[in-house]
Structure formats: C-alpha cells, structure tokens
Amino acid sequence: EQTQYESLDYDVCENKLFQDEQLSRLRDRFSLRTHIIRWIIFILIGIITAVIACTIDIVIEELSELKYNFLKSSVDDNVTVNKSGGDLALPYLWWLLLSAVPVAIGAGMVTYIEPITAGSGIPQVKSYLNGVKIPRIVRVKTLAVKSIGVITSVVGGLAGGKEGPMIHAGAVVAAGISQGKSTTFVKDFHIFKAFRDDHEKRDFVLGGAAAGVSAAFGAPIGGMLFSLEEAASFWNQNLIWRTLIASIISSFTLNIVLSAYHGVSGLTFTGLFNLGKFDHPLTFEYFELPLFMLLGVMGGLMGAAWNFLNTQINKFRSRFVPWRAGKVCEAVLVAILGVTLACAMIYYINDCRPLGNDPTIHPVQLFCEDNEYNAVAALWFQTPEATVRALFHDPPGSHKILTLAVFTIVYYLLSCSTFGLNVSLGVFIPTALVGAAWGRLVAMLLFYMFPEAQFLHPGKYALIGAAANLGGVLRMTISLSVILMETTGVETSFFFPLIIALISAKWVGDYFNDGIYDTVIEVNHVPMLPWEPLPQYKGLTAQAILSKPVVCIKLRDRAHYIYEVLHKCNHNGFPVVDDVEGDRRSEGRVCGIILRSQLIVILLKSLYVENQRFWQQETTIQTFRDVYPRYPSIQSVKPLDRKFNYTVDLSMFMNPSPVRVNTYDSVPRIFNIFRALGLRHLLVINNENRIEGIITRRDFIYK
Amino acid sequence: EQTQYESLDYDVCENKLFQDEQLSRLRDRFSLRTHIIRWIIFILIGIITAVIACTIDIVIEELSELKYNFLKSSVDDNVTVNKSGGDLALPYLWWLLLSAVPVAIGAGMVTYIEPITAGSGIPQVKSYLNGVKIPRIVRVKTLAVKSIGVITSVVGGLAGGKEGPMIHAGAVVAAGISQGKSTTFVKDFHIFKAFRDDHEKRDFVLGGAAAGVSAAFGAPIGGMLFSLEEAASFWNQNLIWRTLIASIISSFTLNIVLSAYHGVSGLTFTGLFNLGKFDHPLTFEYFELPLFMLLGVMGGLMGAAWNFLNTQINKFRSRFVPWRAGKVCEAVLVAILGVTLACAMIYYINDCRPLGNDPTIHPVQLFCEDNEYNAVAALWFQTPEATVRALFHDPPGSHKILTLAVFTIVYYLLSCSTFGLNVSLGVFIPTALVGAAWGRLVAMLLFYMFPEAQFLHPGKYALIGAAANLGGVLRMTISLSVILMETTGVETSFFFPLIIALISAKWVGDYFNDGIYDTVIEVNHVPMLPWEPLPQYKGLTAQAILSKPVVCIKLRDRAHYIYEVLHKCNHNGFPVVDDVEGDRRSEGRVCGIILRSQLIVILLKSLYVENQRFWQQETTIQTFRDVYPRYPSIQSVKPLDRKFNYTVDLSMFMNPSPVRVNTYDSVPRIFNIFRALGLRHLLVINNENRIEGIITRRDFIYK
Ligand SMILES: Nc1ncnc2c1ncn2[C@@H]1O[C@H](COP(=O)(O)OP(=O)(O)OP(=O)(O)O)[C@@H](O)[C@H]1O
Ligand SMILES: Nc1ncnc2c1ncn2[C@@H]1O[C@H](COP(=O)(O)OP(=O)(O)OP(=O)(O)O)[C@@H](O)[C@H]1O
Ligand SMILES: [Mg+2]
Ligand SMILES: [Mg+2]
Helix, strand or coil: CCCCCEECCCCCCCCHHHHHHHHHHHHCCHHHHHHHHHHHHHHHHHHHHHHHHHHHHHHHHHHHHHHHHHHHHHHHHHCCCCCCCCCCHHHHHHHHHHHHHHHHHHHHHHHHCCHHHCCCCHHHHHHHHHCEECCCCCCHHHHHHHHHHHHHHHHHCCCCECHHHHHHHHHHHHHHHHHCEECCCCEECCCCHHHCCHHHHHHHHHHHHHHHHHHHHCCHHHHHHHHHHHCCCCCCHHHHHHHHHHHHHHHHHHHHHHHHHHCCCCCCCHHHCCCCCCCCCCCCCCCHHHHHHHHHHHHHHHHHHHHHHHHHHHHHHHHHCCCHHHHHHHHHHHHHHHHHHHHHHHHHCCCEEECCCCCCCCCCCCCCCCCEEEHHHHHHCCCHHHHHHHHHHCCCCCCCHHHHHHHHHHHHHHHHHHCCCCCCCECHHHHHHHHHHHHHHHHHHHHHHCCCCCCCCHHHHHHHHHHHHHHHHHCCCHHHHHHHHHHHCCCHHHHHHHHHHHHHHHHHHHHHCCCHHHHHHHHCCCCCCCCCCCHHHCCCEHHHCCECCCCCEECEEEHHHHHHHHHHCCCCEEEEEECCCCCCHHHCEEEEEEEHHHHHHHHHCCCCCCCHHHHCCCCCHHHHHCCCCCCCCHHHCCCCHHHHHCEEEHHHCCECCCCEEECCCEHHHHHHHHHHHCCCEEEEECCCCEEEEEEEHHHHHHC | CHHHCEECCCCCCCCHHHHHHHHHHHHCCHHHHHHHHHHHHHHHHHHHHHHHHHHHHHHHHHHHHHHHHHHHHHHHHHCCCCCCCCCCHHHHHHHHHHHHHHHHHHHHHHHHCCHHHCCCCHHHHHHHHHCEECCCCCCHHHHHHHHHHHHHHHHHCCCCECHHHHHHHHHHHHHHHHHCEECCCCEECCCCHHHCCHHHHHHHHHHHHHHHHHHHHCCHHHHHHHHHHHCCCCCCHHHHHHHHHHHHHHHHHHHHHHHHHHCCCCCCCHHHCCCCCCCCCCCCCCCHHHHHHHHHHHHHHHHHHHHHHHHHHHHHHHHHCCCHHHHHHHHHHHHHHHHHHHHHHHHHCCCEEECCCCCCCCCCCCCCCCCEEEHHHHHHCCCHHHHHHHHHHCCCCCCCHHHHHHHHHHHHHHHHHHCCCCCCCECHHHHHHHHHHHHHHHHHHHHHHCCCCCCCCHHHHHHHHHHHHHHHHHCCCHHHHHHHHHHHCCCHHHHHHHHHHHHHHHHHHHHHCCCHHHHHHHHCCCCCCCCCCCHHHCCCEHHHCCECCCCCEECEEEHHHHHHHHHHCCCCEEEEEECCCCCCHHHCEEEEEEEHHHHHHHHHCCCCCCCHHHHCCCCCHHHHHCCCCCCCCHHHCCCCHHHHHCEEEHHHCCECCCCEEECCCEHHHHHHHHHHHCCCEEEEECCCCEEEEEEEHHHHHHC
C-alpha cells in the first residue's frame, strides 16, 4: 500500500549528456532564452489560472442566482402571505431537485471519470510540491472534471467551497503549460522541451498553486506564502520572485475580468476581496486580546473535534460504501439532508427583520410581514461564500441568537459530513462559515449580557471566529493569516488579533490531532516529508534507517543483469559502483546513481557499448526527456535475445554526483540535507566510499 | 584585504560532545524547554526592538518639532512681512547652527567611538545573515552609538532616514538578548547558554532584522519578507513562523507605544503607516500601465546614475579624506551645504499658497501674504519623512512645477553626497523622497499638458515614483513592494502598478550596475554569496576552484604539530584525516573536520590523551560554548613545553560529518549545496574518500 506513490526528482541529474547540453547552451546564449521563456510561462500561468477561476466564479454566481431567484419566487407564490399555514411542500421539492440533480452530476463525474478530483485538491497539490508524485494529479482531464465538479457541487448547495479546487486548477495549468504537451489530448506541441523534468515542473507548479490562491482569494502575497509554507524546500530568490509575479498577474487578471463582468470601471473592483472588504478599519481594545485568545482556543477545540469527526465519518464511508454508485447516492443524500435541515430551520424559526438596509440579495418574505424578510432563509438562500460575507458585514442586530446557534450546529455537522464525499469541494469556505457563525454568536451573546460593551462589533468577532476555526481545522498559520487579511482588506494593525486567534487555535488543535489536509494525506499513506525530523529519530544515526543490502549496478554491466534487476525489484534508483570483485556489487565503491527510468530508456534504445557507433551521435539528454513524464515500464522492453551479453557503460548516463552521507551521521542531520536539497535517494557510504546502504523518503517516515 | 572577514558556522557540528548533550536532553525533556525559551526570546526581540524604534522616532520628532518651530518663529520675527527685503541672515545662521551642531555630534560619535555604525547598517546586517562575520556589528555599544547617531543626524537635517539604523538595531537586540551576555558591559548573565553558537544566533538575528523592518515601517509581512529575501538560505517553516511572530509583536508594540504617545485610543493609530495612509483607494486605468512602466524605467536610470555617482563620491572621499577629523568636518560641510541650498531655494522661488487645507505643520509666512504660506519652506522645514508624506498626500495643486523640479535636483545631489558620510543614516527615505518628488512632478507636467486627464492624481504618481526610484537604487523587489504597500495602506489591487514600476526599475538598473547595498558590500570586499553561482563558473567542476594542498590534521596528532599549524596558517577549518602514511596528511582519508577555535580550546585546556583522566569527566560541549563568540587567538596559548609530544585525539571533538563532494561535481551544483546548507567548508574528495581539496565561501567568489 505504501508503495503506490513514487517521488519526484528535484535533484538535477548532472550527467555527461547534461553537461554537454550546458556547454552548447553556453555557446548559443540559450540560457538567456530559456530564462525569458520561463518568465513568459509564469505570466501565462497567472493569466490562465485567473481566467479559469473567474469562469468558475461567474458560472457559479449566475447559476446560484437563477436557482435562488427561482426558489424565492416559488416560495413567495406558494406561501399564503401572513397566514402561518402556507404550503411549503412544492418549494421544498423544487429545492430538493435543484440540489440533488447538480450534485448527482458532479458526484457522478468525479466518481466515474476521474476519482482523483474528489475533495479539495490542496492535499494533493501539497504532496506534489513536497516531492511525491500523485498519479494523474496534473492532467487536463483532471482540471476539466474538477472545474465542472466544483461548479455543480457549489450550485447544488453542498457545504463546500471553490477555493481548494481553484488552487488545484492553478497547479494543473502550470504543469500543462510548462510541459507544452498533454496526455489527455495525446498532443505534444513540441514547445518548452527544456522544461521537461521534475525539477522545472515542480517549480512551475509552485507558481501555479500561488496563482490559484491569488485568484481564489484575491490575495497575491497570501498566494506566494501559501506556496512557500507548503512547498519550497529551499529558498531560491528567483523562484520566489517568479511565483510572486504569477500570483500578482493572476490577481490582476481576475480584477480585469471581474471588473468587466460587473461593469465597474477604474480597476477597483472590491469583489477581489471575496470575503468582502471591511470599510471601516476594525479597532480593538487591549482587554479584548484575551477574548480573542479564548476564541482561538475554542476554534482549536472545535477544529480538532471537526477533524476527528470527519476522519471517523470517512473511515466509516470507505468501509461501508465502497461501490461507485453508492458514493454518488451518498453525495445526493447529503445534499438532500442539507436542504431538509435548512427547510426545517426556515419553517420552525421565526426570525423576521425589516426590509431596508437589507443585507441579502434574495429577501424571502415567507411568513413575515409585508415589509419584512425572513432572516433564516437569507442565510440559506445563497452560496456559502455569500453567507460568510453576510456574517462579516451585516449590521449588528441582523440575526437572532437562536437562529445563529442552530445554524452553527447544523452547518458544522453538514460540512463535516460533506468533506470526504466524492465531489470536488474545498473545506475553506464552510470552515470559515462555521467560524464566522459562532464568532458572531459569541459577540451577540456577550452583547446581550453586557449591552453597554460597544466594542462587541459582531462583524469583527465573526472574522476572528472564522480565523480561529480555520486555524483549528487547517492549521496553516502564516499564509492563512495573510490570506484573511488580504481577502477582507483589514489593516495591518488588525493583524495581531488575527494571529493571536490563529496561533492559539493551531496550538490547541495540534495538541489533539493533525490539520485536516495532513490527515487526508496520512489517510492516503502519502509519504510526505515533515518539516522537522520525527522526534523518535533524535539521537539515531543513518545506520538505524538505511536499507541494505543495496541493489547496485556496475559502471560497466551486462545488459541482462540490468534487465533482470529491473524485473526483480521495483526500486527507482540504483547506485552505480566500481572496483567490484566478481559479482559482489553491494560492496563496490560508489561512483554515481542511475534511475530506473534511465535504465529503461537505455534498454529500449539499445544504447550498448557494442553498437555505440550507431547511437553515439544522436543520443542527447533530449532522448531521455522525450519520454518524460510517463516512462515506459520494464514490461515494454522486449527480451534481449541476441543482445543478452552486451555491455552497458553507465558513465555518461548516470548522475555522477549523488549526495552521500556517512554511516554515523545523525538522522536529523541527514534529514535536513535530504529536505533542503530535495533529494530522492541518499547513499550511505563508509570511510572508504563503499556503499553501506540507501535511504529514501520512505525510510524517514516509516522506519 | 579579502581576509579580514571570517564566516559564520551555520552548519551544526555534531560531534561526540553534541550527541551526548542531545541524549541527555532527550532524557530531561530539555528540548521542550529550549523550544519555549526560543519563542520567548523572539517575542522579547520584537518588543524591545519596537521600543527602541519608538524612542528613536519620538525623540527625532520632538527635537525636529522644537527646531523647526524655533526656526519658523525666527523667520517670522526677522522678515518684515510683505516687504521682499526681509533680513534672512539671522534665521539662516540659526539654521546653520542647529544643523551643524547635531551633525557634528553624530559624526563625531560615529567616527571616534564606533566607525562600524556609519551608514545604513542594512548592508552589514545583510552580510551577517549571508554568513559573514562582520566584527563588532551586533554589540550593544554599536547599538548605542547608532541610535544617538541617527537621532542627531536626522535632527541635523541631513538627507537620510532612520529606517536602515532601526533594522540594524533590531539585529543587535536579537544578538544581544539571545546570547544573554554582552561584551560591551563585560557581563554574562548566564542565561540562554544553549543558544551560544552561530547557527542559533543567526536565526535570532533574522528575527531581529524582521522586527526592525516591521518597527521602521509598520510592515510586519514586509519585515518577514525582507529577512527572507536577504537571508534565509533554506526555508524552515518554524524559523519563518518565529520571524513573523517577532515582526508582528514588534508592530503591535509600536502601535501601543505610539498610540499612547499620541493619545489615540482604540489601537488604530495610523502613524504605523509611516508614509501616511492613502484614505481613498488608489485607482488606475489600463492605459496608465505603460506610463507606470516608463516611470519605472526612469527610476532605473536615475537609480543607476545615483549609485554610480555615490560610488564615485565615496571613492573620492576615501582617497582624499582619510583622517578622522576630516570626516567629521565633511559631514558638517554637507549639512551646511544642505541648509544653504534650502535657504537659496526658499529665497529665490516665490511659491505662495493660501493657508487653509494646509498640509504642513510649520507654515512659514516669509514673503507671502498674510493668509498664505511659503510652499518651498514647507518642503524643507520638516524631516525628510514628513516631506515624503506630504508629497504623497498633499492635495493636487499644492506645489509649483518649478519648486518641485529644483527640489528634486537639489535633493538628488544632497542625498547622493550624504550616503557614505561617517554618520548613521539610511538611504531609504531620501530615495523615496527623490522618487516621490519627480513622480509628482511628472504627474504635474502631464496634467499641465493635458488638463482634462483626471486620472493624473499627483499623490498616486508620487507613490509610483517613489517605488520606481527605490527599485532603481535598492533593487530589493519583493520585500520593497510589500513594505510600500503596508506602509501606505494601499489596496491589493494597486499592488500590480507598484510591481510594474519596481520591476522595470530593477531590470533597467541591473543593466548598469548593482543595487546600492550590494555596491557597499562589494566596496568593502565582503565575501557575500550571491543567489546563483556566478555565470563564469558554469560548466566548471570543483577541480577548478578548490584549494590544495589542504592543511590536514591526523585523527590522533601531536600537540606540537597542531600548535605549529595554527601559528603558520590562518585557515579556520582543517580536515581530520586517517589512514595516513607517515606525514603525508594531505593524502589521508577524510573522517571529519575541526575548526581552529576548537583546536585552540583543546590546547588551552590541555585536553590531551595523556591526561585524559583529569578532564574527561567535566569536558562537555559547554566548555566550547563558553568561549563563544570571541575565541582566544593562538597567541594566547602558552608554548607547550613539557606537553610538546602529547597526543590529541580529535575523534570526540571534530565534526564527523562534513559535507563532501567529488572532484568532478559541477560548480553550480556544489554552490547550491553550499548555499542551501549554509556551509563554511566543503571538502572535495576522490572516489577513495581521500582529500583532494577544500572549498570555502571565498573560492566561489574570487576564483
Ligand atoms: N537500490 C536499492 N537497493 C536496496 N534497497 C533500496 C534501493 N532503493 C530503494 N531501496 C529501499 O527500498 C524501500 C522502498 O524504496 P522506495 O520505493 O522508496 O524507493 P524508490 O522507489 O527508489 O524511490 P521513491 O519511491 O521515493 O520514488 C526503501 O526502504 C528504500 O530504502
Ligand atoms: N585547511 C586548509 N588547507 C588549505 N587551504 C585552505 C584550508 N582552509 C581554507 N583554505 C583555503 O584558503 C583560502 C582562504 O580561506 P578562508 O579564509 O576562506 O577559510 P577560512 O578562514 O577557514 O573560512 P572563512 O574565512 O570562510 O571563515 C580559500 O581559498 C580556502 O580554500
Ligand atoms: Mg518507490
Ligand atoms: Mg578566513
């Protein structure tokens, strides 16, 4: 189970072929051109990601508008106004239909066409950036399914958000553009060939994820920090710079498109703040700080409980609903449950507000007076994102305490059962929504008790509550705080309360369990490298975690030996050794490392010493890049027959400078090296440079 | 000359003693305690840095207020109003006096007490964070001189800012607190002993620099990014997290203190935006983007010219004004020149504005009508920072074109001759001021030509001009853009124009020369590691840059050999070798590396094999830490006499896991390793693990 994921090669293989290419580039000023092209690609990534995000955004908005407008008029038509015995059955059925059908479509597409698109996408992108290859994660097909999936699910009214999928979309766009080819369309545009390796691709995906965050939240700096927090193993100024540009371009494009769409001129479309801009600077008093901290603690507790509950539900699910049709049904059931709960709330809670400084765009009259609207329906008759916005910005007194309390509980449970369904939905917005609801609730309760406490601005507490709940569920502190700041336009001076809430939530939550993304990653057995070596490895040496005996290959080895090794074991890297007595390869002196993919290409193209004159001229590093990223398997190599005893000379193909450590080096030390350099294989040698063992990502996690 | 700087050891020496300590920590849960203490220190750094910054701020403000109030009344008293023949001689003399005296004090202190405090401090902090030990840079004495120096110079009216020194102050605070001892006060508080090594200290200084930026600009995220852009070699989430906390705490403290000082309640003191908050969101039209880019190009050109001119002036200076008294005189002369030019401007340019929506706090009437004030005097009768604020926020029509044009030229030249004087002054504010002036000028000129172009908001163009000029002079793009955003409170949507201006300025400027900080660093021959390997090293292998023969020490070597080696050569690291035939050490097998400082401690404390029973018990890693950071020199070791032939066994002292590379590894590759791991020495070995050469920071730069 643990072996279904392979790693990316962030370490560049500087073999002879690579050096030759470098030299030729030196001559023809190729490197300047590559440099410029790289910039252009980053800019393109920003633009296209934003366009996709906008499209998703606008389609969701339009369809939701249609849906809720229709429902509103249906309610109004069917309820005999002012008589509390109106007939809600028909609108309820309509609502059920308009929720179940889109959800069924979305869940069906995800389940039957591309299951990898289920969920938020952030855990997958995070794993990818950490260096784990997740199959099919950056394909165009994935992008298409994910986009349609997220639109249908949000329109269907599930308790989820579009942000995670948008970030995933950014990653796909980045991988797609930078490679200049698409597996889905079986099309190779023969451009950007120089960027076809894991190292370059991962850098682009970093930019794509940043552009995605930027487009999802209108938060360019938050986007860059998100990428950094989740990904970059070492800080490379140029890379960060390009990432920032991608995310700025993305937010600018978003601005242009949305301004045009909303018919606003002057490029100050505040829809970029997609959680709504706080117009007046939020102020706070010193004595509120402990309160913020308490909210943080509460967020941590609720978040940890949410994560626990969600994990249990998902365990239950994967045990009892293994079949595909069942998964679709489940999603539809949750949608129906949501609608039913909402209807019940609207029906039983009587919360009428005067129309006027009316914060909602679909005021439903229902059983209210003529100049009033139903505040409960207002919470439900819009997308979750719009509800967050409402909770942040509604004037004080827009809700009843009971309404919000019930809403919080209902939405908490709904979002908990939604995340993990086979639909493309993120967890950011529902989490923020729950947090905003109880944050506002706390302010309202306190204000009820201390009516003279003017500082209890409910919108402010909704924001703090959202931050606390997000901190408790996601545990991403740095980027989250910046994203929240950028997406609500609060001032730098309010950064401190936000951070207080976030950090207390994170610390309290961390005491109980992991963040939700990390939980998903763990449940899927993805070998993610943590930030620091696991505590149990303190005080150990390489000896304790290395694998041996190591399967090695001689610098000049027989074709059939390689062929057999590739068949027999599924390792991806083999140390190349020299100075071997007979066949005792695993005692040889290390002189390099070679990857399985390279060996397969060598066998496929018959790059043997004996027929060197046939291939020596035209074999370049491009020969190897051309098959990237889907290398053929060893099964596709025909039996060697006549070439059985031919010799392979690895000296020009292998990576001659693998990173080596000593048997007695401490694990924390080699972990840092492994992580900082983004390695895939680490060779352990003794004082005579003879191989002692090999360490991969897996050994740091599971041993 | 190039050898006056040594490097920091960012790589932890994991020798036997260290391992022992680790094991004992594992037992007594020491590591949790260390962890918490580390957090507390970062918080303290934030608080104290902010308090120092506030103090500097407030003292400057109060003194300037006094000074300019006095000058104003002196002008008003002496000028017979409405007669253009008023007597300006006395006010001029007063002004001269009130400028020359503080500047003389500041320059005198810097020159005679602590010359390292001259200039901005950012280049030094940058070098330190890059891994170069700059002597005396983080001492308390340096901090004191720098603080008083910056106050006197700004009050004296020199064309400089307090921001650079504040950042430097943050670094000193960080180093001071984290080490729990001070060389200046010859006082060891015996606390925080576990943090006494270069690695920990550098991490704290990173936080200190961030806190400094945060306090100087009220820009917490900018502070964190500044530290990252300038420093961190690899991205460690925990470190970044602590850095962010330090800078947030710092900006929060600043907020509290300044709110209290200004008597504002509610913690929304906008003085945090120390370049003034733009109240209305800045808007822009698409067709302005090329204009912004043009401004950027202009900024690049002007910045490059400024850097060139400044370097020439400084070369001239160091050639012709070598004596200390001369340097003080020079500073005074520049101050006098400034005052004279300002007076001349005020005298000859007749720019009267109606009082009323009066943007200046010291309106000088001078030769104007009774209800008018002199707009030229308004530019000069305040600190440069206040002038930047004025240029950003003054309503359209506050200045004449001629005034601003002359002002730009005068200030450009003044700031150019100021930076490099022996005073503690940064370059940020004057650069921003020049940029704001010509930015505003451009808008005014364009508006003069196209009076119907309403988009030509002069404040907006002043901001873009400031960004462009800063980009052209400093070339720090990422953090600069965020700092500008945070310190003026502009919205995310205006990020794009800022970046366009900054990036075009940087690219144009980079075509001509380096940023001013890098120029200073280069002029001082500091061996800074660049971000990428220098282009001329592309295609080379380690062979090309390594030093050999390498001075090595045997694993068990004679005391007198070590003694002599330390006397004979001044290297700081020596490979430890084994398996040596006779005395041919430089052909031995590498088994570790030992630092000069460790060897000296060994000799000083007589840690020989022969008397092992006397010291073995009480020698721990603390023995070595106690002498940190000012290790005794070899001269302080008494001649060995009787112990001449004693043996030193290095196996428990040396670092047993030095990073090793192969002779044929490419230079870009080993450069990346060197930088990512923050190394000091890199050993080059052959396939038998025998030493082939050694590479240090210097070899990547000067070979
Ligand atoms: N050439 C080898 N010889 C012996 N053991 C190996 C070799 N390569 C890897 N291993 C070990 O096999 C186990 C599983 O290897 P793993 O699948 O992680 O390696 P990989 O497939 O080469 O790399 P990755 O999966 O990270 O892409 C690990 O414990 C690893 O140490
Ligand atoms: N042990 C050694 N034997 C021979 N050459 C050395 C040795 N150590 C350093 N060198 C070389 O001497 C030159 C100057 O060394 P340098 O002063 O940079 O080393 P260091 O003082 O040990 O380290 P640093 O100055 O970076 O703290 C460099 O070219 C370096 O390669
Ligand atoms: Mg594997
Ligand atoms: Mg040296």
